[in-house]
Amino acid sequence: MRISRLLLYLSGFLFLLFLFHDFDNSLSDSGLASASAVLPAPAEHSVSFTEEIKPILESKCLACHSCFDAPCQLKLENSSGLLRGALKKEVYDGVRTEAMLPTRLGIDALTAADWRERGFFSVLQAGNEQLPSLMLSMITLAKQHPFSPGSKLPDSVQLGIKHQNYCATTEEFSDFANDHPERGMPFATTGLTDQEFSLLAGWLKQGAFVPEEKLILTDGEKHAIHTWESMFNREDLRGQLVGRWLYEHLFLAYLYFPELEGEPRFFELLRASTPPGEEIEPIATVSPNDDPGEVFYYRLRPVTGTIVHKRRITYPLDRAKHRRIDELFFSEHWPIAQLPGYTYEERTNPFKTFAAIPAYARYQFMLDDAEYFVRTFIHGPVCRGEIATHVIRDHFWTIFQAPDSDLFITDSAYQREVIPLLGMPGQDDDLLDAGENWLRYLTRRNDYLKKRDKQYSARQPLGAALAHVWDGGGENENALLTIFRHHNSASVVRGLAGSIPQTLWWMDYPLLERTYYELVANFNVYGNVAHQLLTRLYFDLIRNGAEHNFLRLVPAGQRKMVLDDWYQDLGSLKFGIVYQDINDTLPSAEVLASGNPKRELAQRILENFQSINTIPHDPLNRCQEESCMRSSQPLWMQRADKALSRLAARPASEIVGITQLPEVTFVRVTNDRKVRTVYTLLRNRAHSNVAFMLGEALRYQPDKDNLTVYPGIAGSYPNFIFDVPVSEIEKFSAMLSQADSAKPFEEIVMNWGIRRTHPLFWDILHDITDWQKAQQPLSAGIFDINRYENF
Template sequence: MRMFRPCMYFVSLFFLLPACQINNTLFSSIAPAPTPIALPAPAENPVSYAEEIRPILEKKCVTCHSCYDAPCQLNLEGAEGLLRGAFRESIYGGARTEAMQPTRLGFDEQTISGWRERGFYSVLHAENKQSEALISSMISLAKQFPFPANSKLPDSIELGISRKNQCASSEKFTDYAHEYPLSGMPFAVTGLSDQEYSLLAGWVKQGAVIPDEPVILTSDEKKVIEEWEMFFNQNENRNKLVARWLFEHLFVASLYFPELEGAPRFFEILRSSTPSGTDIEPIVTVNPNDDPMGPFFYRLRPITGSIVHKRRIPYPLHQEKQQRINALFFNKPWPMGNLPGYSYTERANPFVTFVDIPAYARYQFMLDDAEYFVRTFIHGPVCRGQIATDVIRDHFWTLFQDPESDLFVTNTAYQREAIPLLAMPGQNDNLLKMGKNWLHYLKRHNDYQALRQNQYVSQQPQGASLAHIWDGAGKNKNALLTIFRHHNSASVVGGLVGDIPQTLWLMDYPLLERTYYELVVNFDVFGNVAHQLLTRLYFDVIRNGSEHNFMRLMPAGQREAILHDWYQDLGKLKFGIVYERIDDESPSAEIFTTENPKQELAHRILARFQSVNTMPSDPLNRCQNSNCSRPDEPQWVQSADAALSNLAARPAAGLSGIKQLPEVTFIRVTNEKNERTVYSLLRDRAHSNVAFILGEELRYQPEKDQLTIYPGITGSYPNFIFDVPVAQIGEFVTLLGNAEKMEHFEYIVETWGIRRTHPQFWEILHDFTAWQSERQPLIAGIFDINRYENF
């Protein structure tokens, strides 16, 4: 114990600081409930779950009740979650000392009785004769006390993902209704219509029958599934090793078969104790690289239920992909030892596990679909990304090192020396050993950074150049990505979007693979505080490594000064103590002629990689002339572009309205023909540094905040929506830009805002999904409103 305290002090001092100021939240007293209104009569005609109830749940319930962050774990994406019911324990209990038992639908229990034994309780059936089904009581409470149209909600209603969910049962509902009369369902939003209420109440009264609806696969689907399962389950050891690597990299994907006709159906890959052609019996492990404890087969299972935006990560399986896998992994012979196991070392270090597979094949496979892999750890799949997001900037560009210039790929001797240093923490979640565990892995990481630096100085004496950056062979647009952080969520889009950011990442194979394993394969959303803290701390040094890689392109003698701008104030303390010291002496192969080398290099990147940049000009955010609009769009859209571009890439010091905006604002612009276009207005919060877990508000630099105008949709969790006629877009932009005070912003909200209580709230929210479905059907889905603001 005497040894533990200094280690924990070290962790708190250099990773948790500054945490000295934590404000207490004061809750307003609950106002008396108004007189309840009469309820519509429950439907008496037979009500169909599939045709009448499922659409209501998708429209007005799934927006909050989906994925792991569904309140009270009431997941309404499909029938299984509705039948399972609710649970009082939150998955996101980051401070828990013990890992919780996983509660994954489709895996951890196969029967409703099994979930009842776990503590889940029904929302469809009353617990006793004196009570009603919870879902009936909840929708009745909301229907009796509706909010005035487009009104601001009372302060007594707590919103946001940090709100304490009460998770009342039907037996305790009377007490809940007395204490929280304005907290029926749908929660704090425009409620059910009379018809929707009548159908839902009638269905529950009729017994809440959910008929079995087995997934019927077409003959073409059965054929292609059989082909892919045969491909994944070949018997030769090389095939088994590659199949394991592929499984660990695709297990979170929404797989689809683009060669089949019609709307795509999505599938997941899992391990089953049963072979192809038989019913799937999942091998249940916490992580995909845990020991299956027996023989298994890779199987493809249909993903059922509603499609929600926040967990849709599509990945295509087609003949071209199979040919690409064969070309990368099997065209050239490579020596193969014994198949690896599932020991601590093999789970903590994938470079040990898959050392026999050529590094080029692994890296190039990931580069081919880099946006997918970055989306897995930036976008999801745990649906609340605080572990990943509080270590990154609000806006940055990501580039990748060319495999031919990656020494880990090309230099076998260096690779052998580096592999033991690339193990990642998080497997051991012992609280008492957390500090010692972290220092062990930190030393390995810094030893690797020093080794890497020496190798690159030796092997590339002229320094790094843009020729060392992967250009997607001139056609693959996965080469350039932009990442946006939205506080506790994030999104990734193709191309270099927005103004030139403060920081840029350059990822090589060890960085990309470690990020994927640390945040996806080895991350356990049900883990305890030690596991989650170690994961967060290691991702911090991964980010720093990506920045160091980019710094090799900067001129010698200026790198340290640039990094100090990225790590201001207390962030500087971590250099020399936590982060490996930057190499500020070896040359860069790039020649600079201005006093702002980062800006100069960014413009050079934009020019050099135009062919693989999905937004090579981005006129809304990087306008170079008076016509700040997309030339291929209709004239009315161009006028909206030009108006909104006046908000982009300007610091808050000269655009006061920024400080009133949340992280993600959706804007719908319509013309007189009821045609519409949409934008995402992204607030990029400036920080003095992102080197610490707590005290983020102490590191804000609000006068430096900027807005990025994204023409389309990015982000799964809109914080607010504006609906603006194109004839009024100029006035909207002017007023928003000058909204110095909250009352100025409230006028904008009253005029164009779509509050939670707006009569057309649901129609307009789901129109954004419809708009994306028309243009990007593979990633379109229902948006989450748990973060929707109360302006």
């Protein structure tokens, strides 16, 4: 009996050896190294989370695990996310038929136990003696099966935001590891060093203690919080209405007090059931304009954890801002009989809800910090912006209508007439009613445009003029913005960057406010397909409206020509059906001499608003031969400017290497003393139109792609990094311009590319963050690498 049992055990052991032998061979064939025989020993000393573990998580984990698109909802920006753990449900699901319950840290549940009831499972705690913690299993898998340093990842490794997240639990890990040995953590990159692994393993085996993040407020912060909470919580009716409007426009902000000494600490504005001076108990509504259901107070709560770049939406609260709010909202008397409620109609139409507040005050407040509001569209609830970006072009300039030329601001009778037409869809997410909802709001929007055109024709008989464009009071640089689309993300910078784009937006108050409410205040990232569809469709109308407004500056008889270039092929069919037809007979106050009115207007904008344009000449993208550099920079940077400017503002039919580049490429350039600077190469993809949800590939015009060379950081999601000594920058530029296929591009990657497996991948990625922190401390944060390519 013993002999037969021994033979059975021996045969089983030999079978397992056979399985592992085949498993390792398959790994070798796929480009993964064979399983390591020896792992670094877990640290035996008492490992400190704050001093030893948190820096590892920030440097090797947070680049993927943050914001709403963190894989398996494992968010590592702060200790609360780490303790909460993971969930199999993804936040981003474009086809779900029912909205999911929100899972916002610090709002929808406050303890790990509460999150367990919602289905989250621990990544820190071991299942039992035989089942180590999920985190330990994941980092062990990566350590056992590393990628060859500097190599291209095997084809079996799926990258990008569309790749499947398996979200295995501790009990499921064994099967997961057998099926997916390449998916250890950190995922598809240079892994942990032996010391990092040892510390993490030791900490996990010691129980993974995470101390509570306690913030001690300074006296200055306490005073500032008291001042601002008092302002937000005024008891008079006017104060209450203004407080609500401010809250709905600042709830996403990383608020800070710039007048306090030291590195700024950030705060968030939320509604709480507890008054100022007491511990904050947040009210968890899906949207900031949902009915709170109880007495509430506006409170400022410190933001804990590490800042990531894609959530950097900073907003200052100082004495000047306090005075500005008093000046705009309270310096003149305006009557209010009663406060609005939180009904469906009031949530869908902020113009009705806040009609008592002078429109000038609301619009000017938004203009004062226009970049902030545009950034909320881009870095807001969607995080990766996929809902919005499908309806915008890859590069365009945005200007704003002057308040005293905006008839919604200056004509109260007209304002009252059109307010009922300015509601937005999406609050009602019933799938069966989606079509009817869309037609109702589409009709109202087009009726509004008809009334708008009629009113402007009567009140501005000479037509629109550049004098009607907001000039920022001659000093506010928020007046001119450039927006870049990077397929499924976007970015905004101050100034008019790049070559003259194909399209320009001219936004008035109704356009700016509707964009904010459609994409930010009323957008529910946890919503169903009907909500997301209606949001996408209505934003298409907003883009069309901003273009429509700009065309008023084009002389009569020439607008159709410009419009035909923007809406080529099937895009033109939407006019008269979805879009309001353009009026090509109304005059323009601008007298243009050339046959290219859009370009001439753009040139005038550049000339007229130089004083507030942070990039008045843009020598890298709009240079005149010998001046293709920033003369104020050191000679070695001028050399880099000249070399990279040769790639800019010319179509891919001439600079063929553009077709090899992804959307966002960082280029770190260093001189012989190791001083560095950073450029962003932005690939602007051309399309015949952006009027449809589907079929983008059919509308793509690759020969018309061009490159914007931006001196600095644009974008939160780098697709690739090149590290180039300035002594080789001309060679890099020349080779890139001529790389007409994958083979010559691979040579460039081999020479200067930083692949995910590069030994210095993490060091260079974070060095670029450090560089930006030195240049723009309020903008810097850890970049997201979920879109980093496998070249």
